[in-house]
Structures are given as structure tokens and as C-alpha cells.
Amino acid sequence: MSLYEVHAICRTALKDEGFRDALNADPEATLDGFDLTPAEREALLTGDVAALYAQGAHEYALMWLGRAEVLGLTVPEYMKRITSAEPHYVY
């Protein structure tokens, strides 16, 4: 699990326009710079936020991918995908 890297990608996408552009232009190469598991990498490349959530990623960070409009996501598309996930309760 490299959830910290997933969360860092989400935050950088929201905050850094250059990173956002790179992620949209060449997602494969851009993600090479991060220490991800194959499952995390695959889920990011396909914008599969439900899978990332199932792997333990925090919804607040994941939603930034929608706000940043990267990896095929927008806020409505993010919401469509996350609401298909089985809720889990973290406490």
C-alpha cells in the first residue's frame, strides 16, 4: 500500500497546474514518478476512484481529482463513480 503517494497525487493535481497538465498529457509517464502498487497505478490511470476508495484512499483527497479534472474525471463523473462504491465505515 502506498496510500500516501495516492493522496499526494490528488493534492498535487489540485494545487499545481503544471502537474495537472502533465497528468492529462501523459498520465503513464507522470505516474512513473510515484511509488505506487500496480493496483493503485491501474486505478489511477482508469480514474477508478471506487477502487482507490476500496484500497483505503480518503474521499476528500480523491474528490480533488474530479475538481482538478484529471484522469478522465470531473466532479459529476467522480460522484457517479464514488457512489457506486460499497460504503465502508472507518473509525
Place this chain on the structure above:
Amino acid sequence: MAEIIGGMSVPHLPFLPMRIENDPDSWVAREYGAMAAEFERLAPDVIVAFSPDHLASFFFDNLPTFAVPIVDRFTGATDGYPRVERDRTVPSHRALGAAIHHHLIRSDFDVARVEHFEADHSVIVPLQLLGAGRDLRVIPLVVNALCPPLPSAKRAHAFGAAVGQAIREFDEPLRVLVLADGGINQEVGGPRSAPGRADGAPDPAWLDNVTARLRAGEVDELVLEATPERIAHAGNAAGELLTVLAMLGAYGDSAADRFEPGHEDGIAFGLWKGAAE
């Protein structure tokens, strides 16, 4: 000595400034307007705000459970929502912040000490919508309400009580308002969001229960009921209730003068005024 002249609990949803601007007759606009009028009557010198953070002021690299900014001023909001002020500079009260921090450490609360702080929408939206003046000093005490594991309700309440002691022992005649901000039955960006929205209110019975408890002043009972599991079932933002419990710890447990729930958004407006202790 400083005195606590009132307590308030208000929502901070980042779309509220836009919604209130677009629909000034809506329930939430009227409620915020009523709180702003109370706020003006209370005329505090300082706000001590119990606020959550949405992974903006702090991130997973360094995420305190409780944090005390000891600063002359801070800025915000950093998280870029439309109609939420972005570059507001808010004066703080360094000496009171330091006194709160010292008292907390001496009371065995191992809080984080923060000497540079940037706020997200959580404290800025209430300042904006309550009409707080630009010279009003604010100490934003951060409570981890959104990234489990959260502190227990008992711990948040006790933290607030220790903050209240620190305020009342502070040797300056300040009128202090204690403020809590957040939702109660609320899911944001998670699987239980409502169709067509980025948030939802999955557990209306919990908001009804919180409302009944706080109207009756049954804070100890609510602290016992607000287990981590119960909070998690009321949504991924329902931990923001911890800010209310901390605020009541500081103000003094008592029945709310008014507590109005809004089921559409899972939020509430609460007011406690006069000398409680």
C-alpha cells in the same frame, strides 16, 4: 480576566456563500442572518474557534489531532472555492494562543504547536457569513474531525473544557466568543452522497437526536452516544460534531438558547449566550 460571553455552532459548507447570494430567502440564508445579528449583539473582542481541517492546513505527512496556532495573523481560505474569500488576512491573538497552548500542555493534552497557519474554508466561511470585522481577532483551534481515527467525543469535550479554563484565567479583559463549525449528519464526496450532489445527509435520525440533546443541555449523554462508530455511520464529515462538543466544554454544558437543524444539508445552527460555566 477574559470571559466567555457566548457560544455558537454554524455550518461552513463551501457552497453556502454562493447559495446565500443566489437565494437570500432560503432557510440557510435566514438562519445565517439570524446568527449574524446575534453575533453583532454579542460584540466579541476575540473568537476562539474549534474548527476542522479538510486536509488543507495539514496533510497526511503531519496531521495533528488537536493544534493550537500561536500567531499574530493567519490567511485563508486556501482551498479555492467560488465566493469563499481567498486571501483574507485574519488577525489572531498570539498571547492568548500561547496561554491556551501552555495550559493545554500542563493539563496533559499533547497538542501541536503551530506558528505559521493557513486556514481552509472551515473557519473562513463562518467569518464571512457572520459578518466578522476585518480587525476581529480569531484563534482557530484545529480538531481532527475528518481523518479517522478521530479523537473520542469525551476527549474533544475535555479538550474544550481545558481551553475554557485557559481563556478564563487569561489576564486581559477580553470578551471571547467560542465558535464551532461543521455539519452533523453529513457525507462529502463519499459513497453515501445524494444523487446529483457532491454531498449527502445519510442519517437524519442522528441529527434529530443531537438536536434534542443539545436543546435539553444533555451534553454528557451526547458525549456517551457519539461513539466513533456512531459518528462514522452519520457520514464522513459527521465528526465535525466534535467541534460542537469541544465548544460546549469551553462554554460550559447547558441547554442551547436556540438550536435549529437543517435536514437538507445535515447541518444546524446553535446559540448559547450569557454566563454558563
